Amino acid sequence: MSFDPQAATAAYIDSLGADALAKAAAYTTGGHWLLLWNLLVSALVAWLIVRSGILDRISPKLGARRFNLKAFVIAATYFLVANLISLPWSLYEEWWRELSYGRTSQPIGDFLGQAALSVAIFAVLIGLFFVGVYALMRRAGRFWWVWSGGLTAVALSIFLLAGPVFIEPLFNDYEPVPAGDVRDALVVMAKQAGVPEDRLFVYDGSRQSNNFTANVSGIAGSARIAISDIAFKGASLDEVKAVTGHEIGHYVLGHVWRTVILLSVLSVLFFFVADRTFPWFARAFGSSASIGDPTGLPVLVFMVSLFLLFAQPLLNGTIRKGENEADQYSLETVNLPDALATALVKTAEYRNPRPDKLEEVLFYTHPSVERRVRRAMDWKVSHPQ
Ligand SMILES: [Zn+2]
Incomplete structure (x- = not known):
């Protein structure tokens, strides 16, 4: 009997067992809903910080002239406070939920310690980034949003390329x-x-x-x-x-650059839209800040969250394309379709391998495991060992 790639694919996916497949589906679908809840949390955080007036109280203390220092302190403070307010939510989403699905075994103390380290590092990085953005808003004139997009490209490139090498060793051995x-x-x-x-x-x-x-x-x-x-x-x-x-x-295929380019274009678009619509959002949150005023940062960050939610399908589609190419690269250079399939099946424990087509298009950063295993099986047919 000849090899049937469709049956072989089904056998690989079914090898997980009905319980694991149901669990993967529940975990994945719940993850889609988290996108919506995250947006609501982001709105609540922005509203609470604006209402508290905490950022407005920093400005007078730092005097009138040192604008960059002020922007840094306000942005870093915003980031620390925002993380503190959303801590219960982060604990649920990133720790308890992962624990209950068996995706992590990390003790809560270790999780909190590492979260604190991460917040400390990012408070500095985000603070520096917004010093740049606010300086451009003040000095680059009408087209500050183009320059800010350029700044985003540079910051992202440094972060994506150097981050794993310099930051990740702080979190793992x-x-x-x-x-x-x-x-x-x-x-x-x-x-x-x-x-x-x-x-x-x-x-x-x-x-x-x-x-x-x-x-x-x-x-x-x-x-x-x-x-x-x-x-x-x-x-x-x-x-x-x-x-x-x-x-x-x-x-080898330089996918990180594709991501940097897409995110940079999106950030130019975002800053353009923000330039036009910021006052409307600020009013909705009860803030009187203009876009160039660092105390309006909570509103601006909420706008980023909203924008990214709508950009998800485009971002995900680009990443999925890269995943297909990387699978293809593995098949062409290593030529181990069955080993690729069994390894992929292990990732299906936390990614429902059989999503609806629409679900995959909207939410999946990787093509479904079923589709990926099928590609490996089709490759096997056309490249007998
Ligand atoms: Zn990949």
Whole structure:
């Protein structure tokens, strides 16, 4: 009997079992609803901070002239207070819900400690970013929104390229991949991708998440391949190869740049829309700030949340395209369609593998696992070993 890719795909997905499939579907659908709840939380946070007048009280204390310092302190304070107000929600969404679905085993103390570290780091980064945005609003004239888009592009590039290399080690331990079959295989693959041999790491991803994952990041000398201990311990050698092939595909095909370009274009569009509609939103939240006034930041950030919600399908579509290309890259270079399929099935525990087409288009950052496994099976048919 000849190989039937459709039946093989169905068998792979069904191998999860009915309970796990139902759980994955509930987890995924609940995640879509969280988008809406997040927007409401963001509105509530903006409203509370505007009403409290806390940011208005910072301005007079810093005097009239040091505008940049004032913008920094206001933006950093806003970020700290916003995170404090939404802490109960973050605890539910990022910790309790993950725990109840078995996606994390992190103790609450460790979660809170790491959340505090992350908020501290981002308060500084966000503070600096908005110093730039407010300075451009003041000095760049009518077209400040174009310049602010440019600033976003630069900030994002630095963050996406350098972040994983400089920030992630603050949250996890990165150890060289120990000698053995996995290391030997990774060395060969890293060489093809131009990643230095001493930059292959296993990290304790299990500290935060039980998800099966790996990634490639950085540029040139700082590029590195990192694989979660969950994947390192739970995967066969072939699965590690197939997954790493996928991640190297992202890296070699420069998908991070596509994301930076799209986000930069979107940020120009956002700042343009914000320039025209800010007063309306400010009034709705009871703020008298103009867009160039840092005390109006809570309103501006709410507008970002709203804008990003509408931009989701476009962003997701772009990312899904990259995921397809990375799968294709893995198949072409590593040629292990069955190992790719079994590794993908492990990610279906936290991504419903059989969504509606509309659900996939609107919400999925990755093509459905069913579609991806099917591609691997079709590849298998056309490329017999
Ligand atoms: Zn990917």
